[in-house]
Amino acid sequence: MPKEIVYSCYVNRSREGEQFAPVHVLSYQIAGAITFNDGNQTQTVNEGTFSFCRRNKLIKFLKQPPEKGEFKTVSVYLDEDTLKSFSMEYGYTADKHTDGPAITVLKPLPLLQSFMNSLQPYETLNEAVNENLVALKLKEAILVLLKANPALKDVLFDFNEPGKIDLEAFMLQNYQFNVDIKRFAYLTGRSLATFKRDFEKIFHSSPSRWLQQKRLQEAYYLIKEKRKKISDVYLEVGFEDLSHFSFAFKKTFGVAPSALVS
Template sequence: MSAKTNTKPKILYSCYYARSREGEHFIPEHVFSYQISGEMTASDSKNTYHTKAGDFRFSKRNHLAKFTKIPPDGGEFKTISLFLDQEILREISKEYDFKIDKRTDSEAMIILAPNPLYKSFMESLISYLEVEQEDNQTLFNLKIKEAIHLLLKANPELKDILFDFTEPGKMDLEAFMNKNFHFNVHLNRFAYLTGRSLATFKRDFQKVFQQTPGKWLLNKRLQEAYYLISQGNPPSEVYIGVGFEDLSHFSFSFKKKFGVVPSSLFAK
Protein backbone atom coordinates (compact mmCIF):
# COMPACT_ATOMS: atom_id res chain seq x y z
CA MET A 1 0.00 0.00 0.00
CA SER A 2 1.18 3.44 -0.83
CA ALA A 3 -0.10 6.22 1.36
CA LYS A 4 0.77 9.65 2.61
CA THR A 5 -0.65 11.87 5.32
CA ASN A 6 -0.13 15.46 6.28
CA THR A 7 -0.90 15.65 9.99
CA LYS A 8 -1.83 18.96 11.61
CA PRO A 9 -3.04 19.51 15.16
CA LYS A 10 -6.66 18.32 15.31
CA ILE A 11 -7.01 18.18 11.50
CA LEU A 12 -5.91 15.33 9.24
CA TYR A 13 -5.67 15.22 5.45
CA SER A 14 -5.28 11.62 4.24
CA CYS A 15 -4.44 10.21 0.84
CA TYR A 16 -4.30 6.48 -0.02
CA TYR A 17 -3.29 5.01 -3.37
CA ALA A 18 -4.42 1.45 -2.64
CA ARG A 19 -7.29 -0.23 -0.82
CA SER A 20 -6.67 -0.17 2.93
CA ARG A 21 -8.23 -1.98 5.88
CA GLU A 22 -5.83 -0.53 8.42
CA GLY A 23 -8.33 1.96 9.82
CA GLU A 24 -9.72 -0.22 12.57
CA HIS A 25 -9.58 1.64 15.85
CA PHE A 26 -11.16 3.13 18.92
CA ILE A 27 -12.64 6.59 18.25
CA PRO A 28 -11.59 8.77 21.22
CA GLU A 29 -13.00 12.07 19.92
CA HIS A 30 -15.90 13.15 17.71
CA VAL A 31 -14.74 13.44 14.09
CA PHE A 32 -16.24 15.54 11.27
CA SER A 33 -15.06 14.20 7.89
CA TYR A 34 -15.35 15.06 4.20
CA GLN A 35 -14.87 12.37 1.55
CA ILE A 36 -12.98 14.15 -1.24
CA SER A 37 -12.51 11.12 -3.49
CA GLY A 38 -12.86 7.36 -3.33
CA GLU A 39 -15.20 5.44 -1.04
CA MET A 40 -15.20 4.27 2.55
CA THR A 41 -17.06 1.49 4.32
CA ALA A 42 -17.23 1.57 8.10
CA SER A 43 -18.81 -0.85 10.54
CA ASP A 44 -19.45 -0.95 14.27
CA SER A 45 -20.91 -3.92 16.14
CA LYS A 46 -24.38 -3.25 14.71
CA ASN A 47 -24.31 -1.30 11.46
CA THR A 48 -22.38 -0.76 8.23
CA TYR A 49 -21.97 2.73 6.79
CA HIS A 50 -20.89 3.69 3.27
CA THR A 51 -19.64 7.07 2.06
CA LYS A 52 -18.62 8.17 -1.42
CA ALA A 53 -16.95 11.25 -2.90
CA GLY A 54 -18.71 14.42 -1.77
CA ASP A 55 -20.20 12.89 1.39
CA PHE A 56 -19.86 14.21 4.93
CA ARG A 57 -19.90 12.05 8.05
CA PHE A 58 -19.84 12.51 11.79
CA SER A 59 -18.13 9.79 13.86
CA LYS A 60 -18.96 9.68 17.57
CA ARG A 61 -16.41 9.40 20.33
CA ASN A 62 -16.08 6.33 22.53
CA HIS A 63 -17.01 3.87 19.79
CA LEU A 64 -15.21 0.98 18.14
CA ALA A 65 -15.17 0.87 14.35
CA LYS A 66 -13.54 -0.81 11.36
CA PHE A 67 -12.80 1.17 8.20
CA THR A 68 -12.10 0.04 4.63
CA LYS A 69 -10.76 2.81 2.38
CA ILE A 70 -11.20 2.31 -1.36
CA PRO A 71 -9.54 4.63 -3.92
CA PRO A 72 -11.22 5.12 -7.31
CA ASP A 73 -9.78 3.31 -10.34
CA GLY A 74 -6.45 4.95 -11.18
CA GLY A 75 -6.97 7.59 -8.49
CA GLU A 76 -6.53 8.34 -4.80
CA PHE A 77 -8.65 8.00 -1.70
CA LYS A 78 -8.72 11.42 -0.04
CA THR A 79 -10.40 12.70 3.11
CA ILE A 80 -10.25 15.63 5.49
CA SER A 81 -11.04 14.83 9.12
CA LEU A 82 -11.44 17.32 11.96
CA PHE A 83 -11.11 15.97 15.51
CA LEU A 84 -13.49 17.82 17.80
CA ASP A 85 -11.65 17.41 21.07
CA GLN A 86 -13.26 17.71 24.47
CA GLU A 87 -11.26 20.76 25.52
CA ILE A 88 -12.58 22.91 22.67
CA LEU A 89 -16.12 21.57 23.09
CA ARG A 90 -16.03 22.47 26.79
CA GLU A 91 -14.89 25.99 25.92
CA ILE A 92 -17.81 26.44 23.52
CA SER A 93 -20.25 24.90 25.99
CA LYS A 94 -19.16 27.37 28.66
CA GLU A 95 -19.09 30.39 26.33
CA TYR A 96 -22.53 29.79 24.78
CA ASP A 97 -24.12 27.90 27.70
CA PHE A 98 -24.74 24.83 25.54
CA LYS A 99 -26.12 21.96 27.60
CA ILE A 100 -27.66 18.67 26.58
CA ASP A 101 -31.40 18.11 26.96
CA LYS A 102 -31.06 14.32 27.05
CA ARG A 103 -28.42 11.65 26.58
CA THR A 104 -28.45 9.79 23.28
CA ASP A 105 -27.38 6.20 22.81
CA SER A 106 -27.04 5.92 19.07
CA GLU A 107 -24.82 4.45 16.37
CA ALA A 108 -21.12 5.15 15.92
CA MET A 109 -21.58 7.23 12.79
CA ILE A 110 -24.00 9.63 11.14
CA ILE A 111 -23.98 10.25 7.39
CA LEU A 112 -24.74 13.96 7.17
CA ALA A 113 -27.07 15.42 4.57
CA PRO A 114 -25.31 17.54 1.91
CA ASN A 115 -24.96 21.17 2.87
CA PRO A 116 -23.26 24.00 0.91
CA LEU A 117 -21.84 25.40 4.14
CA TYR A 118 -20.03 22.13 4.80
CA LYS A 119 -18.61 21.99 1.29
CA SER A 120 -17.30 25.56 1.19
CA PHE A 121 -15.76 25.12 4.64
CA MET A 122 -13.93 21.90 3.70
CA GLU A 123 -12.78 23.22 0.33
CA SER A 124 -11.24 26.23 2.09
CA LEU A 125 -8.98 23.80 3.98
CA ILE A 126 -7.83 21.67 1.05
CA SER A 127 -5.28 24.01 -0.53
CA TYR A 128 -3.72 24.71 2.87
CA LEU A 129 -3.52 21.07 3.89
CA GLU A 130 -2.04 19.87 0.59
CA VAL A 131 1.02 22.08 1.09
CA GLU A 132 3.61 21.29 3.77
CA GLN A 133 3.52 24.11 6.29
CA GLU A 134 4.45 24.66 9.91
CA ASP A 135 1.83 23.71 12.46
CA ASN A 136 -0.48 26.57 13.33
CA GLN A 137 -2.24 25.64 16.57
CA THR A 138 -4.22 28.89 16.79
CA LEU A 139 -5.54 28.67 13.22
CA PHE A 140 -6.61 25.07 13.53
CA ASN A 141 -8.33 25.65 16.87
CA LEU A 142 -10.34 28.41 15.21
CA LYS A 143 -11.26 26.13 12.29
CA ILE A 144 -12.38 23.42 14.70
CA LYS A 145 -14.62 25.92 16.49
CA GLU A 146 -16.00 27.09 13.15
CA ALA A 147 -16.76 23.49 12.20
CA ILE A 148 -18.63 22.91 15.47
CA HIS A 149 -20.82 25.96 14.90
CA LEU A 150 -21.54 24.85 11.33
CA LEU A 151 -22.57 21.41 12.56
CA LEU A 152 -24.92 22.95 15.12
CA LYS A 153 -26.45 25.29 12.53
CA ALA A 154 -27.11 22.53 10.01
CA ASN A 155 -27.86 19.74 12.52
CA PRO A 156 -29.12 21.23 15.82
CA GLU A 157 -29.81 17.73 17.16
CA LEU A 158 -26.04 17.15 17.40
CA LYS A 159 -25.98 19.39 20.47
CA ASP A 160 -26.97 16.46 22.67
CA ILE A 161 -24.01 14.48 21.33
CA LEU A 162 -21.34 17.16 21.09
CA PHE A 163 -21.81 18.49 24.62
CA ASP A 164 -22.35 15.21 26.42
CA PHE A 165 -19.14 14.97 28.46
CA THR A 166 -20.08 11.89 30.48
CA GLU A 167 -17.82 8.85 30.37
CA PRO A 168 -18.97 5.26 29.76
CA GLY A 169 -20.71 3.68 32.74
CA LYS A 170 -20.28 0.16 34.03
CA MET A 171 -22.05 -2.30 31.76
CA ASP A 172 -22.62 -6.02 31.22
CA LEU A 173 -19.14 -7.34 30.48
CA GLU A 174 -20.20 -10.64 28.90
CA ALA A 175 -22.64 -9.03 26.45
CA PHE A 176 -20.18 -6.30 25.50
CA MET A 177 -17.25 -8.65 24.84
CA ASN A 178 -19.32 -11.14 22.82
CA LYS A 179 -20.43 -8.25 20.63
CA ASN A 180 -17.05 -6.53 20.27
CA PHE A 181 -14.33 -9.22 20.48
CA HIS A 182 -13.44 -8.77 16.81
CA PHE A 183 -12.15 -5.24 17.35
CA ASN A 184 -8.38 -5.31 17.64
CA VAL A 185 -7.78 -2.76 20.41
CA HIS A 186 -5.82 -2.80 23.66
CA LEU A 187 -7.44 -4.16 26.80
CA ASN A 188 -7.47 -0.71 28.36
CA ARG A 189 -9.91 0.37 25.63
CA PHE A 190 -12.25 -2.52 26.43
CA ALA A 191 -11.93 -1.66 30.10
CA TYR A 192 -12.75 2.02 29.55
CA LEU A 193 -15.76 1.30 27.35
CA THR A 194 -17.22 -1.07 29.94
CA GLY A 195 -16.80 1.53 32.70
CA ARG A 196 -13.91 -0.14 34.52
CA SER A 197 -10.30 0.40 35.40
CA LEU A 198 -7.95 -2.07 33.71
CA ALA A 199 -7.40 -3.96 36.99
CA THR A 200 -11.15 -4.23 37.64
CA PHE A 201 -11.78 -5.27 34.05
CA LYS A 202 -9.29 -8.14 34.33
CA ARG A 203 -10.71 -9.24 37.67
CA ASP A 204 -14.32 -9.13 36.47
CA PHE A 205 -13.36 -10.84 33.22
CA GLN A 206 -11.86 -13.78 35.10
CA LYS A 207 -15.05 -14.14 37.15
CA VAL A 208 -17.31 -14.06 34.08
CA PHE A 209 -15.30 -16.15 31.62
CA GLN A 210 -12.98 -18.17 33.88
CA GLN A 211 -10.10 -17.15 31.57
CA THR A 212 -7.77 -14.23 31.12
CA PRO A 213 -8.88 -11.68 28.51
CA GLY A 214 -5.94 -12.60 26.25
CA LYS A 215 -6.76 -16.31 26.14
CA TRP A 216 -10.48 -15.73 25.73
CA LEU A 217 -10.00 -13.24 22.88
CA LEU A 218 -7.63 -15.58 21.05
CA ASN A 219 -9.98 -18.56 21.31
CA LYS A 220 -13.08 -16.54 20.45
CA ARG A 221 -11.44 -15.02 17.37
CA LEU A 222 -10.14 -18.40 16.20
CA GLN A 223 -13.54 -20.05 16.63
CA GLU A 224 -15.18 -17.27 14.63
CA ALA A 225 -12.48 -17.56 11.95
CA TYR A 226 -13.02 -21.33 11.69
CA TYR A 227 -16.73 -20.82 11.11
CA LEU A 228 -16.25 -18.07 8.53
CA ILE A 229 -13.61 -19.98 6.56
CA SER A 230 -15.71 -23.16 6.62
CA GLN A 231 -18.52 -21.08 5.09
CA GLY A 232 -16.32 -20.20 2.11
CA ASN A 233 -14.65 -16.95 3.18
CA PRO A 234 -10.94 -16.67 2.27
CA PRO A 235 -8.47 -16.62 5.19
CA SER A 236 -6.80 -13.51 3.74
CA GLU A 237 -9.99 -11.56 4.48
CA VAL A 238 -11.15 -13.39 7.60
CA TYR A 239 -8.08 -12.81 9.78
CA ILE A 240 -8.49 -9.03 9.83
CA GLY A 241 -12.23 -9.25 10.28
CA VAL A 242 -11.95 -11.31 13.48
CA GLY A 243 -9.28 -9.12 15.08
CA PHE A 244 -5.84 -10.39 14.02
CA GLU A 245 -3.18 -7.98 12.77
CA ASP A 246 -0.84 -10.43 11.06
CA LEU A 247 -1.72 -13.27 8.67
CA SER A 248 1.27 -15.44 9.63
CA HIS A 249 0.45 -15.18 13.34
CA PHE A 250 -3.17 -16.00 12.58
CA SER A 251 -2.18 -19.07 10.53
CA PHE A 252 0.20 -20.29 13.25
CA SER A 253 -2.44 -19.88 16.00
CA PHE A 254 -5.13 -21.48 13.83
CA LYS A 255 -3.04 -24.58 13.14
CA LYS A 256 -2.04 -24.87 16.78
CA LYS A 257 -5.69 -24.91 17.86
CA PHE A 258 -7.33 -26.88 15.04
CA GLY A 259 -4.46 -28.96 13.63
CA VAL A 260 -4.84 -27.61 10.09
CA VAL A 261 -3.80 -24.43 8.30
CA PRO A 262 -6.63 -22.04 7.37
CA SER A 263 -6.02 -22.45 3.64
CA SER A 264 -6.66 -26.21 3.79
CA LEU A 265 -10.04 -25.64 5.41
CA PHE A 266 -10.91 -23.03 2.79
CA ALA A 267 -9.90 -25.41 -0.02
CA LYS A 268 -12.52 -27.92 1.12
Protein backbone atom coordinates (compact mmCIF):
# COMPACT_ATOMS: atom_id res chain seq x y z
CA MET A 1 0.00 0.00 0.00
CA PRO A 2 1.41 3.46 -0.84
CA LYS A 3 2.32 5.46 2.27
CA GLU A 4 0.06 8.36 1.22
CA ILE A 5 -3.05 6.13 1.38
CA VAL A 6 -3.47 4.24 4.65
CA TYR A 7 -6.07 1.72 5.82
CA SER A 8 -6.43 1.15 9.56
CA CYS A 9 -8.18 -2.01 10.73
CA TYR A 10 -8.32 -3.97 14.00
CA VAL A 11 -10.87 -5.73 16.19
CA ASN A 12 -12.37 -6.10 19.63
CA ARG A 13 -10.92 -3.35 21.81
CA SER A 14 -10.69 0.43 21.92
CA ARG A 15 -7.33 2.09 21.40
CA GLU A 16 -6.30 5.36 22.96
CA GLY A 17 -3.36 7.57 22.12
CA GLU A 18 -2.18 10.92 20.87
CA GLN A 19 -0.38 12.25 17.86
CA PHE A 20 1.02 15.33 16.20
CA ALA A 21 -0.43 15.88 12.74
CA PRO A 22 2.44 17.22 10.54
CA VAL A 23 0.36 17.08 7.33
CA HIS A 24 -3.28 17.50 6.34
CA VAL A 25 -5.32 14.28 6.32
CA LEU A 26 -8.58 13.40 4.56
CA SER A 27 -10.29 10.39 6.18
CA TYR A 28 -13.37 8.24 5.87
CA GLN A 29 -14.66 6.25 8.84
CA ILE A 30 -15.69 2.91 7.35
CA ALA A 31 -16.68 1.18 10.61
CA GLY A 32 -16.57 2.06 14.29
CA ALA A 33 -15.94 5.56 15.62
CA ILE A 34 -13.04 7.76 16.65
CA THR A 35 -13.14 10.61 19.16
CA PHE A 36 -10.60 13.43 18.92
CA ASN A 37 -9.60 16.07 21.46
CA ASP A 38 -7.30 18.91 20.44
CA GLY A 39 -7.08 20.46 23.90
CA ASN A 40 -9.89 22.86 23.04
CA GLN A 41 -12.80 20.74 21.90
CA THR A 42 -13.89 17.13 21.46
CA GLN A 43 -15.15 15.80 18.12
CA THR A 44 -16.51 12.31 17.46
CA VAL A 45 -16.36 10.93 13.92
CA ASN A 46 -18.87 8.13 13.48
CA GLU A 47 -19.24 5.38 10.90
CA GLY A 48 -19.90 6.71 7.41
CA THR A 49 -18.40 10.14 8.17
CA PHE A 50 -15.80 12.06 6.18
CA SER A 51 -13.36 14.28 8.07
CA PHE A 52 -10.42 16.59 7.51
CA CYS A 53 -7.54 16.95 9.97
CA ARG A 54 -5.41 20.10 9.85
CA ARG A 55 -1.63 19.93 9.94
CA ASN A 56 0.40 21.19 12.91
CA LYS A 57 -2.19 20.10 15.46
CA LEU A 58 -1.83 18.14 18.69
CA ILE A 59 -4.57 15.53 18.98
CA LYS A 60 -5.63 12.91 21.49
CA PHE A 61 -7.79 10.12 20.08
CA LEU A 62 -9.88 7.15 21.13
CA LYS A 63 -10.62 4.55 18.45
CA GLN A 64 -13.69 2.41 19.15
CA PRO A 65 -14.56 -0.68 17.08
CA PRO A 66 -18.25 -1.48 16.65
CA GLU A 67 -19.68 -4.20 18.89
CA LYS A 68 -18.42 -7.57 17.60
CA GLY A 69 -16.83 -5.87 14.60
CA GLU A 70 -13.72 -4.24 13.19
CA PHE A 71 -12.58 -0.63 13.38
CA LYS A 72 -11.88 0.49 9.81
CA THR A 73 -10.80 3.79 8.35
CA VAL A 74 -9.03 4.97 5.22
CA SER A 75 -6.89 8.11 5.21
CA VAL A 76 -5.17 10.15 2.51
CA TYR A 77 -2.12 12.14 3.61
CA LEU A 78 -1.54 15.45 1.82
CA ASP A 79 2.03 16.61 2.35
CA GLU A 80 3.30 20.11 1.65
CA ASP A 81 5.20 19.19 -1.52
CA THR A 82 2.06 17.70 -3.06
CA LEU A 83 0.02 20.78 -2.18
CA LYS A 84 2.67 23.20 -3.46
CA SER A 85 2.82 21.31 -6.76
CA PHE A 86 -1.00 21.40 -7.00
CA SER A 87 -0.98 25.14 -6.20
CA MET A 88 1.44 25.86 -9.05
CA GLU A 89 -0.44 23.66 -11.53
CA TYR A 90 -3.98 24.85 -10.76
CA GLY A 91 -3.32 28.38 -9.47
CA TYR A 92 -4.81 27.93 -6.01
CA THR A 93 -3.43 30.16 -3.23
CA ALA A 94 -4.49 31.07 0.29
CA ASP A 95 -6.05 34.52 0.61
CA LYS A 96 -5.59 34.69 4.38
CA HIS A 97 -4.42 32.72 7.39
CA THR A 98 -7.22 30.94 9.19
CA ASP A 99 -7.18 29.01 12.43
CA GLY A 100 -9.75 26.50 13.54
CA PRO A 101 -10.35 23.10 15.13
CA ALA A 102 -8.06 20.18 14.40
CA ILE A 103 -10.92 18.13 12.94
CA THR A 104 -13.56 19.29 10.47
CA VAL A 105 -16.47 17.00 9.60
CA LEU A 106 -17.30 17.21 5.89
CA LYS A 107 -20.66 17.06 4.16
CA PRO A 108 -21.39 13.52 2.90
CA LEU A 109 -21.26 14.33 -0.80
CA PRO A 110 -21.63 11.47 -3.33
CA LEU A 111 -18.37 12.73 -4.86
CA LEU A 112 -16.54 12.05 -1.58
CA GLN A 113 -18.05 8.59 -1.29
CA SER A 114 -17.14 7.76 -4.88
CA PHE A 115 -13.55 8.90 -4.32
CA MET A 116 -13.15 6.84 -1.14
CA ASN A 117 -14.61 3.77 -2.86
CA SER A 118 -12.04 4.18 -5.64
CA LEU A 119 -9.23 3.75 -3.08
CA GLN A 120 -10.21 0.21 -2.15
CA PRO A 121 -7.89 -1.46 -4.71
CA TYR A 122 -4.93 0.42 -3.17
CA GLU A 123 -5.36 -1.58 0.04
CA THR A 124 -3.68 -4.57 -1.58
CA LEU A 125 -0.94 -2.69 -3.43
CA ASN A 126 2.59 -2.37 -2.11
CA GLU A 127 4.67 0.81 -2.01
CA ALA A 128 6.12 0.03 -5.43
CA VAL A 129 2.77 0.98 -6.99
CA ASN A 130 3.13 3.41 -9.89
CA GLU A 131 3.98 6.84 -8.46
CA ASN A 132 2.06 8.65 -11.19
CA LEU A 133 -1.09 6.73 -10.30
CA VAL A 134 -0.79 7.72 -6.64
CA ALA A 135 -0.07 11.34 -7.61
CA LEU A 136 -3.32 11.42 -9.62
CA LYS A 137 -5.31 10.11 -6.63
CA LEU A 138 -3.78 12.81 -4.41
CA LYS A 139 -4.76 15.51 -6.93
CA GLU A 140 -8.25 14.07 -7.03
CA ALA A 141 -8.41 14.11 -3.22
CA ILE A 142 -7.54 17.82 -3.16
CA LEU A 143 -10.11 18.67 -5.86
CA VAL A 144 -12.80 16.70 -4.04
CA LEU A 145 -11.92 18.41 -0.75
CA LEU A 146 -12.22 21.85 -2.34
CA LYS A 147 -15.60 20.86 -3.77
CA ALA A 148 -16.82 19.56 -0.40
CA ASN A 149 -15.57 22.59 1.54
CA PRO A 150 -14.32 25.55 -0.56
CA ALA A 151 -13.16 27.38 2.59
CA LEU A 152 -10.40 24.80 2.99
CA LYS A 153 -8.51 26.60 0.22
CA ASP A 154 -7.11 28.97 2.84
CA VAL A 155 -6.00 26.00 4.93
CA LEU A 156 -4.57 23.70 2.26
CA PHE A 157 -2.49 26.36 0.53
CA ASP A 158 -1.23 28.25 3.58
CA PHE A 159 2.41 27.18 3.63
CA ASN A 160 3.57 29.49 6.41
CA GLU A 161 5.14 27.99 9.51
CA PRO A 162 3.37 28.64 12.83
CA GLY A 163 3.72 32.28 13.83
CA LYS A 164 4.76 33.50 17.25
CA ILE A 165 1.78 33.12 19.55
CA ASP A 166 0.88 33.60 23.23
CA LEU A 167 3.15 31.03 24.89
CA GLU A 168 1.39 31.08 28.27
CA ALA A 169 -2.08 30.46 26.83
CA PHE A 170 -0.80 27.74 24.50
CA MET A 171 1.03 25.83 27.23
CA LEU A 172 -1.85 26.01 29.68
CA GLN A 173 -4.11 24.55 27.00
CA ASN A 174 -1.71 21.88 25.69
CA TYR A 175 0.56 20.79 28.56
CA GLN A 176 -1.12 17.37 28.71
CA PHE A 177 0.13 16.41 25.24
CA ASN A 178 3.15 14.13 25.36
CA VAL A 179 5.41 15.87 22.85
CA ASP A 180 8.98 17.05 23.24
CA ILE A 181 10.09 20.60 24.01
CA LYS A 182 11.26 21.16 20.41
CA ARG A 183 7.71 20.51 19.19
CA PHE A 184 6.22 22.97 21.68
CA ALA A 185 8.79 25.55 20.56
CA TYR A 186 7.89 25.01 16.89
CA LEU A 187 4.15 25.26 17.51
CA THR A 188 4.55 28.55 19.38
CA GLY A 189 6.64 30.01 16.56
CA ARG A 190 9.96 30.06 18.40
CA SER A 191 13.42 28.61 18.20
CA LEU A 192 14.23 26.21 21.03
CA ALA A 193 16.49 28.77 22.74
CA THR A 194 13.87 31.55 22.49
CA PHE A 195 11.15 29.20 23.72
CA LYS A 196 13.16 28.27 26.83
CA ARG A 197 14.01 31.91 27.53
CA ASP A 198 10.41 33.12 27.10
CA PHE A 199 9.11 30.17 29.10
CA GLU A 200 11.27 30.89 32.13
CA LYS A 201 10.27 34.55 32.07
CA ILE A 202 6.59 33.58 32.19
CA PHE A 203 6.56 30.50 34.43
CA HIS A 204 9.79 31.01 36.43
CA SER A 205 10.69 27.39 35.77
CA SER A 206 12.26 25.27 33.06
CA PRO A 207 9.80 23.76 30.57
CA SER A 208 10.54 20.15 31.57
CA ARG A 209 10.13 20.82 35.31
CA TRP A 210 6.96 22.86 34.81
CA LEU A 211 5.41 20.25 32.51
CA GLN A 212 5.99 17.43 34.96
CA GLN A 213 4.59 19.38 37.91
CA LYS A 214 1.58 20.58 35.95
CA ARG A 215 0.80 17.05 34.74
CA LEU A 216 1.19 15.60 38.22
CA GLN A 217 -1.10 18.22 39.74
CA GLU A 218 -3.75 17.43 37.14
CA ALA A 219 -3.29 13.69 37.78
CA TYR A 220 -3.74 14.19 41.53
CA TYR A 221 -7.00 16.04 40.92
CA LEU A 222 -8.34 13.47 38.45
CA ILE A 223 -7.55 10.52 40.75
CA LYS A 224 -8.53 12.11 44.06
CA GLU A 225 -11.55 14.20 43.08
CA LYS A 226 -12.80 12.66 39.84
CA ARG A 227 -12.04 9.07 40.94
CA LYS A 228 -10.54 8.20 37.58
CA LYS A 229 -8.50 5.05 37.07
CA ILE A 230 -4.74 5.45 37.41
CA SER A 231 -4.27 3.40 34.23
CA ASP A 232 -6.28 6.03 32.33
CA VAL A 233 -4.95 9.13 34.06
CA TYR A 234 -1.23 8.75 33.41
CA LEU A 235 -1.85 8.70 29.65
CA GLU A 236 -4.43 11.47 29.81
CA VAL A 237 -2.01 13.91 31.44
CA GLY A 238 0.90 13.16 29.10
CA PHE A 239 3.04 10.43 30.68
CA GLU A 240 4.25 7.57 28.47
CA ASP A 241 5.07 5.04 31.17
CA LEU A 242 3.03 4.01 34.24
CA SER A 243 6.07 3.16 36.38
CA HIS A 244 7.69 6.53 35.66
CA PHE A 245 4.41 8.27 36.46
CA SER A 246 4.06 6.40 39.77
CA PHE A 247 7.66 7.17 40.76
CA ALA A 248 7.32 10.89 39.96
CA PHE A 249 3.92 11.07 41.68
CA LYS A 250 5.24 9.56 44.93
CA LYS A 251 8.34 11.75 44.85
CA THR A 252 6.16 14.87 44.51
CA PHE A 253 3.26 14.06 46.84
CA GLY A 254 4.84 11.57 49.24
CA VAL A 255 2.30 8.83 48.47
CA ALA A 256 1.74 6.44 45.58
CA PRO A 257 -1.22 7.27 43.33
CA SER A 258 -2.91 4.06 44.49
CA ALA A 259 -3.08 5.54 48.03
CA LEU A 260 -5.60 8.11 46.79
CA VAL A 261 -8.12 5.45 45.83
CA SER A 262 -7.67 3.01 48.69
